[in-house]
Amino acid sequence: MAGLLVLGANQVALGDMLFILVSFIVLALLVKHFAWGPVTKMMDARSEKITGDLDYADQERSRAEKLAKEREDALKSSRAEAVEIVSKAKESGETQKKSIVSDAHSEAEEVRQRAKSDAAKAKEDAMAGAQNDIANLSLEIASKVISKELNADDQKSLIDSYIKELTVNEAK
């Protein structure tokens, strides 16, 4: 051991360079294994997670925006639809009312016309009936007058009875 120890200050100790080379490499490997590796791995994982989270947030936000827009559109369209439905209902109600009124008008007119014509026909019929009755009556009177010679009283009573009959007939 004593032979290995050499005292001196002016010799170049090239072994030092080798020593620092080896020790530096060993240090680097140890640091890599115990600290650098796990920490950088975790840092990468973290940055990846952050990017992922940011991406996810962006995605979610755009989706939410899309949904909100869709909902707004739906709301707008439903409002328009409602307005349309109301206006359509109003319109149809209007036309129905119009048609009902016009139907009623025409029906009333028809009823009136029919009544008018019925009345006219009844009058005509009555006139025709009366004419027949008068003709028959006068024919009967004539035949009775002819068939029977009557005295004045009988004649008078006869005429009265006929007149009465006639008035009764007329009153009928």
Place this chain on the structure above:
Amino acid sequence: MDDKYKFIDFLGLRFNVANDLSVLVSAVLVFILVFTLSRKITMRPGKAQNVLEWMIDFTNSIVKSAMPDGSGKQFNLYAFVLFLFIFVSNQLGLIFQLKVGGFTYVKSPTSNPLITMGLATISLLLSHYYAVKKFGFGGYISNYARPVKFLLPINLLEEFTNFLTLSLRLYGNIFAGEVLLALIGTVAKSFGAVTFVAAIPLAMVWQGFSVFIGAIQAYVFTTLSMVYISRKLEQE
């Protein structure tokens, strides 16, 4: 300065015990630091994990500023370990120096040019390795004659100046800091109590400044390493 070191000859190589021990202490300190900070790794980071991630983000940003296109991801670990190791090494000599029987055993390992050259060698070897890997050996060689042919000697020279400036800048800063600290110590001991009291604020100021320098130099070394690597990896 006038420190004495113990040397060990082993396998035909000469080892400076002080340097190697200091490197080992720094490496162990760095490992303990990141090991304790990385015990509980969760999706929602705790205090320790936050500190570790802050350091990782810091060195990652150094790499990113040199290689903005994201191609530097493979150097993130290297930048992280390099920065932490140099930072701890720089502070080590300020916090404690171990001297036994006139021999120094623990100091800032970066106050020795061989150690900083070793670190610079690692950086530049990485840059050459990845350049060959990217362009192929022919492309790597032809890159020395770009953008124009007559720049070939300058480009070749640059490889050596890069190596020397990278390593000697760090060594110079830390070594000078230790020298000045030792000088202040000598002043303190020179005339008894008077100079001792007068030297205390001086030593405090210089130590604070050395902490600052140590951090800056760690940052500079890491940044320049990444710049050299990125320059090797792009075709002009």
